[in-house]
Amino acid sequence: MLKYRLLMMLAWLAVPFVFVQRLITGKDNFKTFVARLGYTSQNSANPRLIWLHAASLGEFNTLELLLQRLSQKFTNYDLLITVSNKIAFERAKQHRSSKIHVVIAPTDFGSVTNKFLNHWKPSCLITIENEVYPHRNVKCAQNGVPIIFVNARMSAKSYATWHKNPGLSKRVFSCIDYCFAQDQNAFERFSALGVPADRMAMLGNLKQFQKAIPVGHPDLQTIRSAFPKQNTICVASTHKGEDQIVLDALKIAKQTNPDLKLILVPRHAKRAPEIIALIEKSGFSHTVRSQGNLPSTTVDIYLADTMGEMPLWYSSASQTFVAGSLVPVGGHTPYEPAAYNSAISHGSQYSNFQVIYEQLVTAHGSLQADTAEEIARAWLRLCDPAVRKAQLAAAQKALFENNDKEKMLDTIVQKIASLL
Numbered sequence: 001m002l003k004y005r006l007l008m009m010l011a012w013l014a015v016p017f018v019f020v021q022r023l024i025t026g027k028d029n030f031k032t033f034v035a036r037l038g039y040t041s042q043n044s045a046n047p048r049l050i051w052l053h054a055a056s057l058g059e060f061n062t063l064e065l066l067l068q069r070l071s072q073k074f075t076n077y078d079l080l081i082t083v084s085n086k087i088a089f090e091r092a093k094q095h096r097s098s099k100i101h102v103v104i105a106p107t108d109f110g111s112v113t114n115k116f117l118n119h120w121k122p123s124c125l126i127t128i129e130n131e132v133y134p135h136r137n138v139k140c141a142q143n144g145v146p147i148i149f150v151n152a153r154m155s156a157k158s159y160a161t162w163h164k165n166p167g168l169s170k171r172v173f174s175c176i177d178y179c180f181a182q183d184q185n186a187f188e189r190f191s192a193l194g195v196p197a198d199r200m201a202m203l204g205n206l207k208q209f210q211k212a213i214p215v216g217h218p219d220l221q222t223i224r225s226a227f228p229k230q231n232t233i234c235v236a237s238t239h240k241g242e243d244q245i246v247l248d249a250l251k252i253a254k255q256t257n258p259d260l261k262l263i264l265v266p267r268h269a270k271r272a273p274e275i276i277a278l279i280e281k282s283g284f285s286h287t288v289r290s291q292g293n294l295p296s297t298t299v300d301i302y303l304a305d306t307m308g309e310m311p312l313w314y315s316s317a318s319q320t321f322v323a324g325s326l327v328p329v330g331g332h333t334p335y336e337p338a339a340y341n342s343a344i345s346h347g348s349q350y351s352n353f354q355v356i357y358e359q360l361v362t363a364h365g366s367l368q369a370d371t372a373e374e375i376a377r378a379w380l381r382l383c384d385p386a387v388r389k390a391q392l393a394a395a396q397k398a399l400f401e402n403n404d405k406e407k408m409l410d411t412i413v414q415k416i417a418s419l420l
Helices: 002-025 030-036 057-073 086-095 110-120 134-142 156-163 166-173 184-192 220-226 243-256 269-282 310-316 335-339 351-362 372-382 385-400 405-419
Strands: 049-054 078-083 100-104 124-128 147-152 178-181 200-202 232-238 261-266 286-288 301-303 319-322 343-346 366-368
Touching (some): 002 030, 002 134, 057 124, 057 405, 078 086, 086 100, 110 134, 134 166, 147 184, 178 184, 178 405, 232 243, 243 261, 243 269, 243 372, 261 269, 261 310, 269 286, 319 372, 335 385, 343 385
Parallel strands (some): 049 078, 049 124, 078 100, 124 147, 147 178, 178 200, 232 261, 343 366
């Protein structure tokens, strides 16, 4: 823990530079950045406060499944929601009320964590899925604040990093009062890092209960007119090193089906210039979302370099290639495209969601492909309506056929109540 404290003390030197960088890139404004340092004008007069943390939009979508149940069960408590990025913050603010407070999460500097805890005085901390901060965990434990992880997951990469620091990991993970793991891998990894076995349960994945949000975007019909859904592929959340592979796949697939269209959604919008260069080099016509343009029928690729519009893209495509699975970043969730009835293909590097992808592949609910040639074959196969329909049915069964939602939520709420 001493090495971590020293590292975080040195990190203070970078704060002014990070501040300027985040303002320039639009990731923060002045108010949200200083909130990361523990400064806020919000407060709660209620001495009973449940702190709920969801890192980004995916985790917040899971948290939304719990919010109503928590509000109903803990009527004497206020709820404090913290998130780590701007998009999740805008979504979370929609839930603000006299009893629900929403702020940007504090960074893990020791003094900032102390300031945050002294200001809000939470009765417990509920973390959704996967953010583990040393100072946050240790200082909550020191202040008698129970820590509960809900729908916990951990990638192989994160586990390897923690495993290299056994002293730190044992100190940090032993502070967790209860952990609801979403699968066997998460259970084993949290346990190996220091969460006692009697403080853990493998409850299952709450994402299986997520529902598609109705898409009423004014651009939807224009996009579908230019990009007919049956011939449109969404490539979701690409990382550096993946774009060229999918462009090569499109070139191969269009030799058989020249009507194919691609909605290319980078994980990080700032990569748009380098992706545009790759598209132009590949000889495809394209339109760029961030420039305020909509595609026409003559366009091959719509570069969707904006944030917070994934429901629009999933709704516009009959199939989705879930990226982050061709390079070692661990993959991204299959639940969202499946919820929008978009047939799934993906690469083999999906350690963040290993159990569910293995189930999907085994159940024929998705197609796995790693090379441009394999991806092109998968796309062409899913252009067949009968094949696509069968795969969608298998995916729905593997991902969503579970009637235990109320039981799972009750189990979580009862455990929270026992620790308050």
